[in-house]
Amino acid sequence: MVESILPNTDASNLAVRLRGVSKTYDSGVRALGPLDLDVRRGEFVSLLGPSGCGKSTALRLIAGLAAPSAGTVEVSHHGAEQRGSHRIGFVFQEPTLMPWATVRDNVRLPLKLARLPATSADARIDAALDQVGLAEFARAYPRELSGGMKMRVSLARALVTDPDVLLMDEPFAALDEITRFRLNNDLLSLWRSLHKTVIFVTHSVFESVYLSQRVIVMTARPGRIGAEFRITSPEPRGEEFRTSAEYAAFCREVSSALAPSYAGQAGA
Template sequence: MAGLAVSLRAVTKVYDNGVMALGPLDLDVTKGEFVSLLGPSGCGKSTALRLIAGLNAPTSGTVGVFHRPGEERAGHSIGFVFQEPTLMPWTSVRENVRLPLKLARAAAAEANARVSEALTQVGLAEFADAYPRELSGGMKMRVSLARALVTDPDLLLMDEPFAALDEITRFRLNNDLLSLWRNLHKTVIFVTHSVFESVYLSQRVVVMSARPGRITAEIRIDAPEPRGEEFRTSVDYAGYCREVSNALAPSYSGLPGS
């Protein structure tokens, strides 16, 4: 298992109502890789992410998440960014980011340093004392990202974090996320509905079928780093988007409205 961050083997998930959401699913993600899960609504992308995070248990199969030595405690090796920022409205940005460290009973001096570092990483150091109601949608998502980074996780799981944002803000956050990934050397698994976003961000796009979700294609995006607007407007980018779209198309056949 050397070099692996995540390994799923024959994983299925059947909910209590009898709906089979996933599987069987096999997936390996190497340490430091940026992988996007792409597929239609209800195909089990978010379910897979929650299984990896340990928030749910698979019905069958095995989920392996490989931690740094000594970092298995309290889930610190995994950071999770949800689709909604889920911030506490009654307290400041600083205290929202501090929450995971508070739950882990981290020493005050260490927590203060980590919170300051995380806010600097996402460009919000000057908004530490602001409240969520004073922030834009993109800034709220940056707070959510800082909260996920504050424990210095090996693995960052992101469940459609930019889906509700306008296009310009989304592009900017895509660029900032890539910069963080390059600088912090995290493993990222990113769930999205957007072909364009998946190609721009990822080293590998994993395409999933309609429910029950299975992997139907894996497309490696061999684009030079660092990526920027030159890549987003390039012939290579358009070609990759076409390839991913073609791989995704069968997942929508037979769905309502298709």
């Protein structure tokens, strides 16, 4: 079940708490758990692990898109209801844009579903497009955009509701390396300025270390926490961190912890 963290508990500084969470599908496949995880407000956490280890399943449980088979998922409101916004924004692996709609109308969709008045919605859309650097492409259609720009639209659509928690499911995996690096930098800049809680799923050791305050290494299915790393490099991070000895050392440590999760996998 999905519950709300009460502000008068000792968990008041938490955005997300999972306790004893597991997920078994109707097919009998046990995808996840048991999993215990705390994510503080404003923290950037990456879930790292092999395909099929339950990373995306964990995001879907946090988002309330699926129910756990056991355990509890708690998500903080943190004033979202008072702001007329949502607790959670979700950026999926694919942009999933409506091809017949402009960039602006794609970003408008969650506000339209929430029946937000047009005047209020317009201001939010303008702000979200500006945040992701797409203000001048508001009238463009998805077919006119690059892969990186489409993902920026998807990010703007998640941000337009002003969520407390931003869930990102391998959003940059299909992009070329240069575009991916640029979007990594832009995402960090947004995280610093907006103070959102971010839970980011990735297969990339290098991406997880570069972006995160904390990297959670998950085991092979059923996914559990195999190791945890705090990335203590000072903020703000930039290209100098990506080429530093400190970054390389963190990547080696995380890679070493991840290796057992791939042992015995087909094609590994």
